[in-house]
Every structure is written in C-alpha cells, then in structure tokens.
Amino acid sequence: xxxxxxxxxxxxxxxxxxxxxxxxxxxxxxxxxxxxxxxxxxxxxxxxxxxxxxxxxxxxxxxxxxxxxxxxxxxxxxxxxxxxxxxxxxxxxxxxxxxxxxxxxxxxxxxxxxxxxxxxxxxxxxxxxxxxxxxxxxxxxxxxxxxxxxxxxxxxxxxxxxxxxxxxxxxxxxxxxxxxxxxxxxxxxxxxxxxxxxxxxxxxxxxxxxxxxxxxxxxxxxxxxxxxxxxxxxxxxxxxxxxxxxxxxxxxxxxxxxxxxxxxxxxxxxxxxxxxxxxxxxxxxxxxxxxxxxxxxxxxxxxxxxxxxxxxxxxxxxxxxxxxxxxxxxxxxxxxxxxxxxxxxxxxxxxxxxxxxxxxxxxxxxxxxxxxxxxxxxxxxxxxxxxxxxxxxxxxxxxxxxxxxxxxxxxxxxxxxxxxxxxxxxxxxxxxxxxxxxxxxxxxxxxxxxxxxxxxxxxxxxxxxxxxxxxxxxxxxxxxxxxxxxxxxxxxxxxxxxxxxxxxxxxxx
Amino acid sequence: xxxxxxxxxxxxxxxxxxxxxxxxxxxxxxxxxxxxxxxxxxxxxxxxxxxxxxxxxxxxxxxxxxxxxxxxxxxxxxxxxxxxxxxxxxxxxxxxxxxxxxxxxxxxxxxxxxxxxxxxxxxxxxxxxxxxxxxxxxxxxxxxxxxxxxxxxxxxxxxxxxxxxxxxxxxxxxxxxxxxxxxxxxxxxxxxxxxxxxxxxxxxxxxxxxxxxxxxxxxxxxxxxxxxxxxxxxxxxxxxxxxxxxxxxxxxxxxxxxxxxxxxxxxxxxxxxxxxxxxxxxxxxxxxxxxxxxxxxxxxxxxxxxxxxxxxxxxxxxxxxxxxxxxxxxxxxxxxxxxxxxxxxxxxxxxxxxxxxxxxxxxxxxxxxxxxxxxxxxxxxxxxxxxxxxxxxxxxxxxxxxxxxxxxxxxxxxxxxxx
Numbered sequence: 001x002x003x004x005x006x007x008x009x010x011x012x013x014x015x016x017x018x019x020x021x022x023x024x025x026x027x028x029x030x031x032x033x034x035x036x037x038x039x040x041x042x043x044x045x046x047x048x049x050x051x052x053x054x055x056x057x058x059x060x061x062x063x064x065x066x067x068x069x070x071x072x073x074x075x076x077x078x079x080x081x082x083x084x085x086x087x088x089x090x091x092x093x094x095x096x097x098x099x100x101x102x103x104x105x106x107x108x109x110x111x112x113x114x115x116x117x118x119x120x121x122x123x124x125x126x127x128x129x130x131x132x133x134x135x136x137x138x139x140x141x142x143x144x145x146x147x148x149x150x151x152x153x154x155x156x157x158x159x160x161x162x163x164x165x166x167x168x169x170x171x172x173x174x175x176x177x178x179x180x181x182x183x184x185x186x187x188x189x190x191x192x193x194x195x196x197x198x199x200x201x202x203x204x205x206x207x208x209x210x211x212x213x214x215x216x217x218x219x220x221x222x223x224x225x226x227x228x229x230x231x232x233x234x235x236x237x238x239x240x241x242x243x244x245x246x247x248x249x250x251x252x253x254x255x256x257x258x259x260x261x262x263x264x265x266x267x268x269x270x271x272x273x274x275x276x277x278x279x280x281x282x283x284x285x286x287x288x289x290x291x292x293x294x295x296x297x298x299x300x301x302x303x304x305x306x307x308x309x310x311x312x313x314x315x316x317x318x319x320x321x322x323x324x325x326x327x328x329x330x331x332x333x334x335x336x337x338x339x340x341x342x343x344x345x346x347x348x349x350x351x352x353x354x355x356x357x358x359x360x361x362x363x364x365x366x367x368x369x370x371x372x373x374x375x376x377x378x379x380x381x382x383x384x385x386x387x388x389x390x391x392x393x394x395x396x397x398x399x400x401x402x403x404x405x406x407x408x409x410x411x412x413x414x415x416x417x418x419x420x421x422x423x424x425x426x427x428x429x430x431x432x433x434x435x436x437x438x439x440x441x442x443x444x445x446x447x448x449x450x451x452x453x454x455x456x457x458x459x460x461x462x463x464x465x466x467x468x469x470x471x472x473x474x475x476x477x478x479x480x481x482x483x484x485x486x487x488x489x490x491x492x493x494x495x496x497x498x499x500x501x502x503x504x505x506x507x508x509x
Numbered sequence: 510x511x512x513x514x515x516x517x518x519x520x521x522x523x524x525x526x527x528x529x530x531x532x533x534x535x536x537x538x539x540x541x542x543x544x545x546x547x548x549x550x551x552x553x554x555x556x557x558x559x560x561x562x563x564x565x566x567x568x569x570x571x572x573x574x575x576x577x578x579x580x581x582x583x584x585x586x587x588x589x590x591x592x593x594x595x596x597x598x599x600x601x602x603x604x605x606x607x608x609x610x611x612x613x614x615x616x617x618x619x620x621x622x623x624x625x626x627x628x629x630x631x632x633x634x635x636x637x638x639x640x641x642x643x644x645x646x647x648x649x650x651x652x653x654x655x656x657x658x659x660x661x662x663x664x665x666x667x668x669x670x671x672x673x674x675x676x677x678x679x680x681x682x683x684x685x686x687x688x689x690x691x692x693x694x695x696x697x698x699x700x701x702x703x704x705x706x707x708x709x710x711x712x713x714x715x716x717x718x719x720x721x722x723x724x725x726x727x728x729x730x731x732x733x734x735x736x737x738x739x740x741x742x743x744x745x746x747x748x749x750x751x752x753x754x755x756x757x758x759x760x761x762x763x764x765x766x767x768x769x770x771x772x773x774x775x776x777x778x779x780x781x782x783x784x785x786x787x788x789x790x791x792x793x794x795x796x797x798x799x800x801x802x803x804x805x806x807x808x809x810x811x812x813x814x815x816x817x818x819x820x821x822x823x824x825x826x827x828x829x830x831x832x833x834x835x836x837x838x839x840x841x842x843x844x845x846x847x848x849x850x851x852x853x854x855x856x857x858x859x860x861x862x863x864x865x866x867x868x869x870x871x872x873x874x875x876x877x878x879x880x881x882x883x884x885x886x887x888x889x890x891x892x893x894x895x896x897x898x899x900x901x902x903x904x905x906x907x908x909x910x911x912x913x914x915x916x917x918x919x920x921x922x923x924x925x926x927x928x
Contacts, residue, residue, distance in 0.1 A: 306782070308781065308782060327786070328781060328782055328783075328784050329784040329785070329786055332783075332784040333784075338782055340782055345776075345778055345779070346778050346779055346782050347779055347782070348776070348779055349771075349772060349775040349776045349779055349780075349842070350775075350776070351775065351842065351843070352775065356768075360768070360772060360780075360783045360785075361783040361784050363765050363768060363769075364765055367764075367765050370765065371764050371765055371766075372763050372764050372765070373763070373764070373765060373768060376710075376711075395521055397521040415783065
C-alpha cells in the first residue's frame with residue numbers, strides 16, 4: 001500500500017450524533033484505524049456502536065465532527081460513497097439472495113460490462129477464495145449454506161469490491177467454533193496483505209486474540225482506546241460494562257434466601273423442537289437460571305413450558321395443580337407468564353400504544369363482565385408500570401415502536417407484572433437493552449422473586465446468571481447436565497458444563 | 510379524581526387527539542364522500558336536475574349500497590384479522606340460489622336458515638384450509654370463489670330461477686320508517702350518555718375528543734330526525750347495514766373480542782403468546798363472513814325474487830375496494846367498519862351520480878378504478894408522512910434532525926457460544 005504508516009486509513013474525529021427524537025448517541029467519539037491493522041470496536045448495546053458503524057459506512061451522517069479517509073476529510077452521505085472510496089462492510093444479518101447461487105451473490109450488483117461473463121467470474125471467485133484460504137462452491141445455492149457459509153459468502157462479496165478497509169460487524173455471533181477459526185485465519189491473512197479491519201464484537205476473548213488496537217465505547221463516549229497488548233480482559237470488562245452492573249455482580253444472592261413452595265413443576269418435558277426430556281422445579285422466591293450454548297434448546301424449553309409448542313410432551317404443573325393443557329391460554333390462566341426472546345416479533349404489537357400492549361394478556365380481568373375493557377383501569381395500570389419500571393416515555397399513548405429497546409422490553413414486562421402470574425419465564429430479558437435498563441431489569445427480576453413469584457431465566461450473559469439467580473441449570477444439547485448453586489460456582493464452571501468439558505451428574509456442583 | 514399532574518405520565522392532549530381523529534389520514538374517506546356529493550349536487554343543479562339531494566334519491570343510494578355495505582363490514586373484520594376473503598360474492602350467490610330453490614317447498618324461515626348455514630359452511634371450509642392447513646388466504650378464497658360459483662352454475666344449469674313465495678321480495682324491498690320521536694329519543698340518549706361520560710371523567714377535554722365521533726353521530730341523528738324526517742324512511746337492507754355497522758363497530762372498539770381481533774391481525778405470534786386463541790378468532794372471522802354473505806345472498810335474491818348464474822359476479826372486488834377506500838390495511842391489524850361503509854357509499858354515490866348526470870356507464874369503471882388507486886396512494890403517502898412528522902413534533906430538534914430512527918442495536922439476540 002502506498003501510505004505513510006502514520007496516516008490512518010480511516011478516522012473519525014470528535015463525532016457527535018443526536019437524533020430527532022432526542023437520543024444523544026455519540027458524544028464526541030474519535031477513532032483512528034491504522035493501515036494493515038485489525039482495529040477492534042467494543043461496547044454494549046446502547047453504547048453507540050451501531051450508530052458509529054452507520055456513520056462510518058456512510059449510511060448516516062453525523063451531527064458534527066469529521067470523517068477522514070486516508071487523511072482527507074470526506075462527506076459520505078450514502079453507503080455507495082464509502083464503497084467507492086474503499087470501505088466495505090459485512091453486517092450481522094447479511095442480505096443475500098437465497099434463491100441465487102454463491103457466484104451470483106458474490107458478484108451481486110457488479111457492473112463491469114454488460115455481459116455476465118461466467119467464466120471470468122468463476123476465475124475471480126477462485127482467486128478470491130485462494131486469497132483468503134477458504135473455498136466456496138460457486139454453484140451452490142445460498143439457501144443451502146450454513147450460517148457460517150453465508151457469512152463467508154458475505155465476506156467474499158465484500159472482498160470482491162477490493163476494499164482497503166473491511167468492517168466486520170459481530171461476524172462470529174452465529175458461527176461454530178470451527179468456522180470462527182477459519183474466519184480468524186482469513187482476517188490474519190488479509191491483514192498481512194495490507195487490508196485493514198474494523199472488527200466489531202462483544203466477545204472479549206476474540207478481540208483480545210485478533211485485534212492490534214481497540215476502542216471501547218460506553219454511553220456514546222470512548223472510554224478506552226489503546227493497543228491490544230497494553231490491556232487485559234479485566235480492564236476491558238470494566239470499560240465495557242461500567243460500574244453499575246459490576247455492583248450488581250458483587251451483590252451475589254445470599255446462599256440461603258428464603259424460598260417457598262414449588263410453584264412450577266416440570267416433568268419429562270420433551271419436544272422435537274430440540275430438547276428433552278427435562279425435569280425441573282422452581283419455588284416461590286427463587287430465581288432459577290438456565291445456561292447453555294447456542295442450540296442447546298433453552299428458548300425451546302421455555303416456550304414448551306409456556307405451552308407455546310404444540311409438539312411438546314410432558315407434564316407442567318403450576319402451584320400444585322394437575323398438569324396444565326398445552327396452550328399458552330391455559331398456562332397463563334394457571335399462572336405462567338413469558339417474556340419472549342424477540343420482543344418485536346413475539347412480545348409486542350408495534351403500532352399499539354404502551355397501555356394497549358400492556359393490558360393484553362389479562363384483558364378480561366380489567367373488563368366489565370369480562371367483555372368490555374375498562375379504559376381507565378388499563379391506563380392506570382400502564383401509568384403504574386411506567387413509574388415502577390422507569391420506562392422513559394412522554395406518555396403511555398406512545399406507540400411502542402417509537403421506544404428504545406430497553407424501554408420496549410420494559411413494556412413487555414409490564415404486560416405480566418400486574419396480573420395473576422405466579423411464575424415468570426424470561427427468555428433473554430436483557431438482550432438488545434442498554435446498560436442502564438439492563439440493571440433496572442435485573443433489579444426487577446430479584447424484586448419479583450422477593451415478592452413471592454418464581455422466576456425461570458434464560459440468558460447468555462453469564463454475569464447475569466451468577467448475580468441474579470439462586471440456582472443455575474445448565475442445558476447441553478437439550479439435556480440438563482448440571483445444577484449449580486449460584487453462590488458456590490463461577491463463570492468458568494458454568495461454561496465448562498455448557499460446553500461439555502466437565503460432564504458431571506446433575507446435583508453435583 | 511387527581512389531575513393529570515399526579516399521574517406519572519401526561520397523556521396525549523385533547524387537541525392532538527382531535528387533530529388525529531379528523532386528519533385527512535383518519536377521516537379522509539368521509540371528506541371524500543362529502544366532496545363527491547357536493548360536486549354531483551352542483552353538477553346536477555347545473556344540468557337542471559335539482560332532485561339530487563332529495564330524500565328519495567338519498568334513500569336510493571343507501572339502498573343500492575346496503576348489500577355491498579354489509580359485505581364490506583364483515584370483509585373488514587376478516588381483513589383486520591390478517592386474512593383475505595375473495596369468495597364472498599360467490600357464497601352470496603350460492604345462498605341466494607339455495608333460498609329460492611327451497612322457499613316454495615319449505616317456507617321462508619327454513620330457506621333463510623339453510624342459506625345462511627350454507628354460507629357459514631363455505632366460511633368454515635375457507636377457515637380450515639387457511640388456518641389449519643396453512644394455505645395462503647388469497648389462494649384458498651380464490652379457489653372457493655371459483656368452486657362455489659361452479660356449484661351455483663351446476664344447480665341452476667344455465668337457467669335463472671324464481672319463486673312463487675314472495676317473502677324474500679318483501680324482506681329485501683320493504684321499507685320501514687323510524688318514527689321521528691324515536692329518532693329524537695335515540696339522539697338525545699346518545700348525546701346524554703356521551704355528556705355523562707365527559708362530565709364523569711377526570712380529563713374532560715380528552716374524553717370529549719375521544720367521543721367526538723359519537724357526539725357528531727348523535728347530532729346528525731338529531732338533525733335528520735328534526736329537519737329531514739323523510740330520511741327516516743329506508744328499506745330493510747339499509748337499516749340492517751346501519752345496525753350491523755353500529756354493532757360490529759362497537760364490538761371492535763369496546764370489547765375484549767374486538768381488541769383480540771386487532772391483535773390477531775396485528776401480530777399473530779405476539780397475540781398467541783399473550784394467551785389469545787389465534788386460530789379461533791381467524792377461523793371465526795371466516796365463518797362469520799360466510800354466514801353474513803349467506804344472508805346478503807338471500808336479500809339479493811329477494812330484490813327481484815330471482816337469481817341467474819351470473820348473479821353478483823365480480824362483486825367481491827367492489828367489496829374489497831370499499832374496504833380499501835375505508836383505509837383498511839390489507840396486511841391486517843387495522844381498519845374501521847364505519848369507514849368501509851363510507852367507502853362503499855362513495856362507490857355507489859359515484860355510480861348513482863353517473864346516472865343522474867347522464868354520463869355513460871362505460872366511464873364508470875375507469876373512474877372507480879382511478880378513485881381506488883388514488884385513495885390507496887394517498888393512504889400510503891400520508892402514512893409515511895405521519896410517522897416522520899410525529900417524530901419531529903415529539904422529539905427535540907438538535908443539530909440536523911435525522912431522517913431515520915435511532916438504530917435498533919445491531920445485536921438483538923446475544924447468543925454467545927460460551928467460552
């Protein structure tokens with residue numbers, strides 16, 4: 001590359017970004033990506049990472065600040081400007097055309113010449129594959145590829161545009177460990193060849209292993225910016241997570257919190273959706289966590305307990321009842337509540353107001369004769385939820401699709417808290433939620449338990465498991481492989497069980 | 510009760526509510542109808558025909574609209590649940606045929622019941638195929654539309670039939686006059702009830718804004734009863750349409766069932782996980798639609814006391830057009846039956862207007878098609894604008910307001926391979 005090593009190939013200088021809704025996403029962020037390096041970008045959701053990425057890729061403009069390419073200021077108002085300059089991005093949910101082949105997808109939109117020269121394209125594809133050391137079959141349909149394969153196609157698609165900087169946004173979130181190794185090898189190889197990378201990830205171990213320099217964002221500011229070998233995991237964790245969550249982590253639950261009767265009794269629950277047979281119990285006042293890797297069947301288990309999986313077989317009893325029928329309606333009536341994984345697709349009606357969403361599960365209970373909803377009662381409950389859950393909104397009439405992730409998640413909670421639920425089933429309750437709301441939600445979970453409910457919590461955030469749960473059940477390939485007492489275990493042990501490194505019978509912590 | 514400062518969050522102000530209710534997006538279809546009537550009145554006066562706004566002509570328009578209007582009401586319900594029903598017209602044709610075939614042998618009551626049941630059965634077939642088998646509603650009802658029309662043709666074998674028993678004729682064409690005093694009583698009762706609600710509420714301006722449509726309706730009835738009592742003389746189908754519009758509208762707006770119907774169409778998965786029996790509601794909408802189509806078929810047959818194999822051919826498109834004009838989303842989750850009826854009124858006012866103004870019938874379809882596309886375009890455009898202006902109004906303006914929303918965090922699902 002004909003570049004002075006000191007001139008960063010990509011730089012942002014004092015970038016501010018305020019949205020029309022008032023959200024102040026970036027409060028003066030500066031970052032310099034050196035040529036031929038892998039630059040890590042870290043930060044939890046709500047830190048401003050995605051906003052910065054959009055600005056750098058040309059998908060959005062900043063409110064103020066400079067964007068520089070090879071030392072000169074540029075003004076990219078559309079992604080194609082960035083592409084022409086030499087910055088290509090591979091986002092997490094890459095839009096590939098499922099019905100076309102790998103070859104078609106890699107060269108999607110390439111416009112050199114009117115003829116589609118298959119031979120020349122194939123050679124190009126082979127050359128690209130050689131370059132990265134990973135081979136794809138050009139004739140395979142994208143719809144038949146694994147997630148990792150699709151990721152590779154997306155990367156090659158970006159590489160086909162000969163970028164000088166390649167931005168990878170959470171590339172490994174859905175990859176197997178083998179595919180991840182392949183990706184790392186590709187990145188390293190390309191780095192030797194002079195390509196620069198912006199590697200966005202929340203996997204600290206990956207960032208430590210792969211990057212040369214890193215930047216950590218929190219609440220719209222840069223809290224750490226240094227060469228990778230000058231820092232360590234502990235410093236990174238503190239930088240990313242901040243003090244608040246660390247405080248919750250410190251106040252791990254006391255070993256003997258009072259628990260009451262069995263509220264949820266699951267016997268031999270199994271489903272072709274991917275788990276079973278599983279048996280577990282949750283008592284009043286208890287928060288039971290479920291840990292497991294991607295694909296271990298955690299979400300499927302919760303859905304089956306809730307009655308949302310028609311294929312499930314087994315017995316679910318609530319508060320000593322006889323086994324309850326396998327529909328959400330019956331299980332809700334028995335006392336179960338589910339905060340689902342995907343709040344937009346499963347938890348909310350996006351165009352409805354806050355109060356209308358919140359009253360939905362128990363609408364009959366606030367209705368005259370169970371038939372005509374009492375608006376004043378619905379609104380009162382919604383007001384209460386906004387106060388109790390610290391939902392940041394102008395009014396309870398706001399449509400939930402106008403709320404941020406954390407606040408929308410709180411609305412989903414608000415659906416279930418004021419009814420007759422005895423057991424709360426929570427599926428990744430803090431996913432996609434900013435740090436402040438995350439802490440609020442975790443406090444809420446502990447409070448619910450303290451109020452006498454039982455909580456069954458699925459989360460990938462192991463820190464949460466340890467700090468909020470009394471017991472942790474580990475699921476691996478659909479089976480319960482371990483039951484650990486939270487106060488007597490640590491992240492390493494949980495991880496070990498989940499990945500099958502220490503297979504011990506359930507009950508032995 | 511406490512003032513709004515004691516509640517945690519201020520609700521949307523009365524003025525905003527009022528603005529939204531009467532905006533072009535919400536009430537545009539009503540404004541369009543009014544505009545249309547004004548234009549035709551002017552045009553017909555200019556041509557020397559002054560009888561356009563007479564009670565007789567208005568009654569004619571209402572009567573012509575009634576059957577399609579009733580179909581539009583329940584088509585809206587099906588659309589709200591996120592489904593589509595192209596088979597209504599064929600179902601009506603089938604029911605009308607069955608009614609006329611049976612009535613001479615079994616008498617009107619059995620004939621009508623059989624006809625409505627037949628409609629419900631067609632609705633059930635639609636329901637099972639769409640909901641239990643999972644076939645796309647458009648395709649299923651396209652199939653039933655064709656098959657049921659075929660059944661009609663099989664039964665009629667190319668002939669048109671009639672019946673000696675004229676009960677259906679009476680049913681479809683009999684007029685009933687709402688006594689003026691009753692009209693006034695109803696209007697006063699309605700206004701009184703709304704007034705009581707307003708006085709009783711904690712936020713009077715807001716409740717008044719929320720009840721604005723009811724208030725206006727009460728006023729309208731009062732005016733009609735006192736100034737134009739001739740308009741209280743309508744055919745049975747017209748009264749049926751009005752009654753069904755009111756009842757269905759009330760159920761949709763004020764009851765748990767109504768709320769659930771909107772939920773089922775707005776996000777069936779979220780509705781399911783909130784404990785709503787999605788299948789039951791979606792299937793119920795089809796069966797109800799079928800049954801009502803059956804009733805409409807009976808009334809249609811009663812118009813001339815005869816049916817022929819082509820009866821109601823293509824009417825399903827008019828029904829859907831009415832629903833679309835009324836702003837019903839074809840994706841489910843929204844729609845108002847009252848506005849769909851207004852949509853139907855627009856279509857029939859247009860055709861009636863064409864007759865009054867002596868414009869060739871050939872131009873009708875062109876104009877109707879154009880109106881439909883224009884309305885749909887208007888709804889789409891104002892939808893996007895509404896969102897943007899809402900954000901700009903309610904957010905602080907800092908620097909350059911972004912034209913897009915704050916980004917949804919890139920990683921919604923944090924599924925880490927542990928370790």
